[in-house]
Amino acid sequence: MADHSLSRRHLLGGAAALALTPLSRARAAGTLTAGFIYVGPKDDYGYNQAHALAAKALKGMPGLEVTEEERVPETNAVEKTMESMINLDGATLLLPTSFGHYSPYMVAEAKKNPKIQFRHCGGLWTDKDPKNAGSYFGYIAQGQYLNGIAAGHATKSKKLGFVAAKPIPQVLNNINAFLLGAQSVDPSITCQVIFTGEWSLAVKEAEATNALIDGGADVVTCHVDSPKVTVETAARRGAFVCGYHVDQSPLAPQKYLTGAEWNWLPIYKGFVEAMQAGKVPENFVRGGLADGYVKMSPYGPGVSDAARKNADAVKAEMMKGGYQIIKGPLKDNAGKEILAAGKGYPEKAAELESTNYLVAGVKGSV
Amino acid sequence: MVADAAVAPVETADPPARGLQARAWLARRSEAFLIPVGAALAGFVLFGLFLAALGKSPLQFVDIVYRGGFGSSFALGNSLQRAAPLLFAALCVALPARLGLVVIGGEGAIVLGGLSAAAAAQPLAALPPALAIPLMALAAALVGAVWIGAVGFLQAYRGVNATISSLLLSYIAIALSNHLIEGWLRDPASLNKPSTLPVGDAFMLAPMPGIGVHWGLGVGVLSCLVAYVLMDRTTLGFAARIAGGNVRAAQIQGLPVGRLIVGFTALGGAFAALAGFFEVVAVQGTANGTLAAGYGYTGILVAFLARQNPIAIMPVAFLLGGIEASSGLIQRRMQLPDATVLVLEGLLFLVVLASETLYGRLHLFSPHLWATKRAAAALPAGAPA
Numbered sequence: 001m002a003d004h005s006l007s008r009r010h011l012l013g014g015a016a017a018l019a020l021t022p023l024s025r026a027r028a029a030g031t032l033t034a035g036f037i038y039v040g041p042k043d044d045y046g047y048n049q050a051h052a053l054a055a056k057a058l059k060g061m062p063g064l065e066v067t068e069e070e071r072v073p074e075t076n077a078v079e080k081t082m083e084s085m086i087n088l089d090g091a092t093l094l095l096p097t098s099f100g101h102y103s104p105y106m107v108a109e110a111k112k113n114p115k116i117q118f119r120h121c122g123g124l125w126t127d128k129d130p131k132n133a134g135s136y137f138g139y140i141a142q143g144q145y146l147n148g149i150a151a152g153h154a155t156k157s158k159k160l161g162f163v164a165a166k167p168i169p170q171v172l173n174n175i176n177a178f179l180l181g182a183q184s185v186d187p188s189i190t191c192q193v194i195f196t197g198e199w200s201l202a203v204k205e206a207e208a209t210n211a212l213i214d215g216g217a218d219v220v221t222c223h224v225d226s227p228k229v230t231v232e233t234a235a236r237r238g239a240f241v242c243g244y245h246v247d248q249s250p251l252a253p254q255k256y257l258t259g260a261e262w263n264w265l266p267i268y269k270g271f272v273e274a275m276q277a278g279k280v281p282e283n284f285v286r287g288g289l290a291d292g293y294v295k296m297s298p299y300g301p302g303v304s305d306a307a308r309k310n311a312d313a314v315k316a317e318m319m320k321g322g323y324q325i326i327k328g329p330l331k332d333n334a335g336k337e338i339l340a341a342g343k344g345y346p347e348k349a350a351e352l353e354s355t356n357y358l359v360a361g362v363k364g365s366v
Numbered sequence: 367m368v369a370d371a372a373v374a375p376v377e378t379a380d381p382p383a384r385g386l387q388a389r390a391w392l393a394r395r396s397e398a399f400l401i402p403v404g405a406a407l408a409g410f411v412l413f414g415l416f417l418a419a420l421g422k423s424p425l426q427f428v429d430i431v432y433r434g435g436f437g438s439s440f441a442l443g444n445s446l447q448r449a450a451p452l453l454f455a456a457l458c459v460a461l462p463a464r465l466g467l468v469v470i471g472g473e474g475a476i477v478l479g480g481l482s483a484a485a486a487a488q489p490l491a492a493l494p495p496a497l498a499i500p501l502m503a504l505a506a507a508l509v510g511a512v513w514i515g516a517v518g519f520l521q522a523y524r525g526v527n528a529t530i531s532s533l534l535l536s537y538i539a540i541a542l543s544n545h546l547i548e549g550w551l552r553d554p555a556s557l558n559k560p561s562t563l564p565v566g567d568a569f570m571l572a573p574m575p576g577i578g579v580h581w582g583l584g585v586g587v588l589s590c591l592v593a594y595v596l597m598d599r600t601t602l603g604f605a606a607r608i609a610g611g612n613v614r615a616a617q618i619q620g621l622p623v624g625r626l627i628v629g630f631t632a633l634g635g636a637f638a639a640l641a642g643f644f645e646v647v648a649v650q651g652t653a654n655g656t657l658a659a660g661y662g663y664t665g666i667l668v669a670f671l672a673r674q675n676p677i678a679i680m681p682v683a684f685l686l687g688g689i690e691a692s693s694g695l696i697q698r699r700m701q702l703p704d705a706t707v708l709v710l711e712g713l714l715f716l717v718v719l720a721s722e723t724l725y726g727r728l729h730l731f732s733p734h735l736w737a738t739k740r741a742a743a744a745l746p747a748g749a750p751a
Contacts, residue, residue: 041704067698069698074659077448080691083444089698104650167548168557
């Protein structure tokens with residue numbers, strides 16, 4: 001962090017920076033401007049940081065300007081941010097990254113600005129939506145399955161813990177994958193889940209983590225916007241922890257096993273290269289480990305050799321594509337059958353977009 | 367500056383008493399205007415020092431706020447759009463404040479208002495929009511009135527502190543709303559962002575003609591005017607202000623203090639709920655977790671900066687709308703984090719609160735300063751000298 005104390009040098013620096021920037025940035029002809037919009041702070045050690053890291057990596061690309069805005073709420077404020085980026089920054093590719101930025105806001109802006117390309121993270125673009133709009137996402141449940149394998153080897157109490165935001169399909173898929181990964185090591189393992197109800201609620205996340213550990217969990221992971229609180233709290237309590245969104249190992253170097261990370265860079269690069277080549281970027285982009293949109297944090301010191309071998313072998317299978325995490329025979333935690341023996345969902349299965357169950361062994365309810 | 371123009375009054379041999387009275391009146395009245403404006407300016411200066419300490423230019427900041435919030439028709443529309451919900455939210459603070467209650471839980475009434483409007487849309491679906499939309503607004507206003515009216519009731523009849531009860535009730539409102547949106551009222555098709563069923567295109571309000579901002583702005587301005595007339599130009603408002611000034615005196619006068627408190631808090635809650643109503647019928651089309659967007663909390667700042675005056679709420683909401691509208695440009699042009707604008711808002715709030723202690727203490731605003739000795743002797747004793 002920079003030293004923010006008040007000093008005369010700083011004051012002079014501020015006074016010297018009086019030159020006012022022109023309203024519209026001067027752009028070289030042929031330069032593409034991409035506008036990134038985040039719902040939270042871009043240094044949240046989580047969801048927003050994953051996008052901001054990719055945006056930062058893009059900045060080196062020739063012929064590309066990147067403009068970013070953080071903490072843009074899922075209200076009509078995001079429409080104004082998009083219009084401002086179009087009108088004042090000359091952005092022609094807009095990338096709002098929060099689920100609630102999509103409808104009605106991004107769809108409305110796409111209709112209003114047919115020459116601008118809009119791509120949204122997490123939404124489900126269909127043929128009926130504007131052609132200059134689109135969506136992209138990653139199958140990160142694969143990463144949570146590998147987290148589960150590492151957790152399954154590390155746990156002694158055979159109890160895992162999961163701090164979750166809301167019981168929506170993407171979160172439920174992650175919880176199910178985490179436990180199924182662990183149960184592939186030892187079928188007796190169970191996982192307690194606590195829903196905090198909000199995407200970012202630090203106090204409740206800390207309470208939930210403590211409650212899980214008090215209940216006997218010795219490996220914890222989460223699906224909230226910023227895993228920082230869960231990772232730090234779990235490590236302080238002596239539990240192992242699996243990361244999510246980005247690499248959180250610097251927060252808990254000894255207790256961090258591994259983590260499921262986004263890798264948005266190839267998707268963004270693809271959009272930019274398509275536009276620079278004069279083409280319309282893809283409207284619907286989804287992929288997992290095999291496509292490079294999801295990656296794993298390096299293993300921490302708590303991961304045994306056996307665990308590494310096991311996880312690496314499964315990862316190699318996943319890299320081929322079509323790996324079935326949800327496969328029969330499988331029951332939910334109320335005893336209802338989800339899939340009969342012999343059936344399974346590969347990562348791209350449409351059924352996974354509307355998951356509304358927790359698999360047997362998860363303690364908690366939707 | 368009003369006071370500057372009146373500096374060094376010209377002494378005449380026998381000044382007409384009317385002119386003196388006017389000057390003394392002006393000095394007294396300008397206090398209510400100059401102290402908050404001065405405080406706001408002081409807040410901006412402090413913030414300028416903060417920016418300079420970060421090595422950023424305060425002038426560039428002012429320039430960007432102007433361009434981002436006020437300098438073009440796009441910027442003005444952006445500011446007005448952000449000001450709209452703040453008008454309602456600020457009224458929910460200002461009306462109870464005139465009765466001496468600090469209500470900070472308007473966010474809860476906004477959320478429940480939006481939820482009620484969306485929930486009412488389903489049973490009203492068969493009605494024509496011209497009838498159904500006002501009924502949705504009524505449903506929202508009623509729920510908001512009951513919610514914040516309960517705060518007034520608890521204060522007036524059970525002695526529960528309105529600040530604390532309103533804040534706690536707003537948490538309950540948001541939790542209740544989330545529970546309903548994720549349960550009974552959930553649209554099964556809303557998978558990853560639980561929402562109520564859409565109210566439908568027929569029940570959505572088009573923007574106001576000419577400025578492209580939704581009708582929440584027009585109705586919000588109207589609400590401020592109504593609130594002003596009610597508060598400052600009717601006997602009911604007069605009674606409320608007496609109750610706010612001195613409860614015992616009001617009771618001795620036979621004023622129904624309890625009912626006044628419940629009535630005005632309920633009215634404030636109804637206004638806040640309208641902010642939620644417009645979020646649903648003019649912006650989002652459904653009720654979901656985003657209804658708790660923080661307008662209720664920014665509304666507290668607006669009301670205090672406006673010193674609880676419904677007329678002053680309008681320019682203050684516009685100013686804060688403009689600052690928020692320019693926050694994106696501040697990030698993109700000055701590479702400052704979004705929290706910068708929160709620092710500014712927090713500084714303004716603190717300085718304006720601190721300036722409350724100045725009223726009646728500054729010699730500048732004393733009528734005695736502006737009257738001749740002879741006329742001053744005629745003024746009532748006890749006025750600050």
